[in-house]
Amino acid sequence: MEFEIRPFTKDRIPDVLDFERRLRREENFYGWEIDQAYVSAVEKSFDDRSFDGAVSLLAYDGAAFL
16 A cells, blocks of 8 residues: 655645544544634644644645544
């Protein structure tokens, strides 16, 4: 199995949300919903200067985010 590692950029938010939804179908103990407020917070985090030094990576198996 080959993996591709990509940076978590704003345009990949839908991939992350899809993965989180799939994960929560398996085990839902996170304590918050993936609602518009959550999506907005994730989007705004890309403009938050306190995350300037942060590095987040996504692993893809073929075309699908794991």
